[in-house]
Amino acid sequence: MVRHRVTGLRTKPAGRITLTSLAANHPIDVAPDTISETPMNPTRRHLLSAAGALATGSLVSPSQAQSTPLVKVATFVPEQSVGVAKVIKPWMLATQQEVGTRARFQGFWGGSLGKDAFKQFDLVRTGVADVAWVLPGYHGRQFEDMQLFELPFLFENATEAALVGWHLCEKKMLRGIEDVHLVGFFATEVSNLWMANPIKSLDELKGKKIRSVGAVHAEWLKVMGASAETMDSPEMNEGLQRRTLDGVIQSWSGMRTFKTLPLVRQNQLAPIGVIPFLLLMNRKTFDGLPKDVQDAVMKHGGTTLARGAGEAYEGVGQEIRATVEKDAKIQLAELAASDKARYAQQAQAVHKWWIQKSPNGEKIYAEAVAQLKKIRG
Template identity: 45%
Template sequence: MYKNLLLAAAGVMFVSAGGASAADVVKVASFVSPKSIGVTKVIKPWMEKVRADIGNSAQLKGFWGGSLGKSPVKQYELVKNGVADVAWILPGYTAGQFPEMQIVELPFLVDNANEAGLVVQRMHDAGHQTGLGAVKLIGAWATSPNLLFINKPVKSVADLKNLKIRNAGSVGGYWLGEMGAIPQTMSAPKMTVALNRGTIDGGQQGWTGMRTFKAMGLVTHAMDLPLGAIPFFLGMNKKKWDGLPKNVQAAFLKHGGETIARNGGAAYTDAVTQILAKNDQAKKLTIVKPSGPEFDKLVANSKKTVHSWWIKKTKNGQEVYDKAVKFLADIRKNG
């Protein structure tokens, strides 16, 4: 009895001295490797800066490589259900749930990862938060724009007709359909499997995704078109968020938001530069880059069809679109 009282007293002393209790452990998860860009250049730096600010007010613990759930499609649910407290979430894998974030998936809208991440973050901060529900957004970022990677010779978009091409989200699928291709909806890991089996002819993907999911050696051509970025966000279970000390919440947001957007933008831009310069498989690909009147016509037609389609199908679509374009203009002018 006396021993138990001593142990209980010791526990009270630990908590009162500022130590983190079990309830203050924050599980931060990713379905991809701890070596991935998003983990090494975005999530881990965020964690380190937060730790430096909060001391023992809470413990941040990483769970990488899908240790809390491997499916990229289920990351939002992991956070919502409290399996993970914080996770790297891909809006494109939950079709229709995050319509405002989908804006950066439009072809020929954003030119780079920094623009895309900042647009998503600023749209959120302006109140466009559809779909978040029981999850709080800590910070958003994005990839560099997608390209098309094909396993057979192509010289122009006309050669895409009847090809089976994996689409990165519903927007990409609509654009591919407009080009006469046959969109194939699947995750990036499954795209690699399908390319290896020869059941698809190519995929809409970024350079970093092709490297991460080991698909570079399965294609021969890359069509260099800015076909929309893939938005990401670091999402946290709201109930867990509400239970955190105020200083911890403040640190999460201080190092989240646009800081995460800019860190992610710089990381993905640099990664593409490194891949093009040093990756042997990337160097072997034939790069096709439409230009001149062909490119101008393609851009105009894509905006007339895909952008208009997105505006019509999205609640308050024109308002959302106009605001995103305004944010984009400001980012290009002022950074």
């Protein structure tokens, strides 16, 4: 199945507008000259309307707005971010194309409905936003079960993490989303260990100061004999510059976003968890939509969104890695199979720690591992 991943418009010499699909490099062509007194093909009408509205965030023409229910889709990050440009906007476009004038989806990017990353769940729960991109890690105990995805040496890529997350939510095993409607679960590419100065192996982490994100990473660093340092991104960069910090745990996309790549000399390519994301809809909003609109929302959400988002984040990670390899300023240290197995075994202490401290942790973990086996074949 082709998933249309729309990032923008480019004009071809023949005067045709192409919506570039990131899935299978499959273009959707829309001919502007179909706008005439001659009746327009319905499919092309919807495509053209959606394409023309991308610039303003609205996916229905102004003439339809008065009589169409508005679904406000909010993010605290700008529309150029990976999650918006390559996950949320394509979901909006695909859904809008299917429902036509039955609902109107409009993006409110960059915090226009609320800039505080720590309050996005409240925005969607209370209905300030109808849909919001929520980072579980920013919402304390609301999503404690989702620390599962930060466990080192469990997930190998963004796609399998997203599919496992969706599966667990469908089985109602992850707490925190009872009062809202889950449209999609997705994740970043795996985080790695980035060092200011190269080390020969992860065994040399003993005594090093490493910036961590959350309790799970801190526990893993403790197991490895390192000291976990909790700090925000500006403090992280300052620590690397001043050499008061020896390394950081971060994804490829995170390293580029926070401009941290020039401050490190090595990437230890160990899979140290992923960052999970939720695309949530206000419960009342979802329940109030016509059944066919609900079906379209979920047809393009769920596993479709999980796979598409996984491809997007993995693609961005590969793109950044290719640039790093070409520049040859950062050493990429691959783990030998035997070393990876040994470190994964050491990480089991962190897995057991999480299971023991988490209500229903044993069942959640067992289900996640079983689902991973199915995905990996």
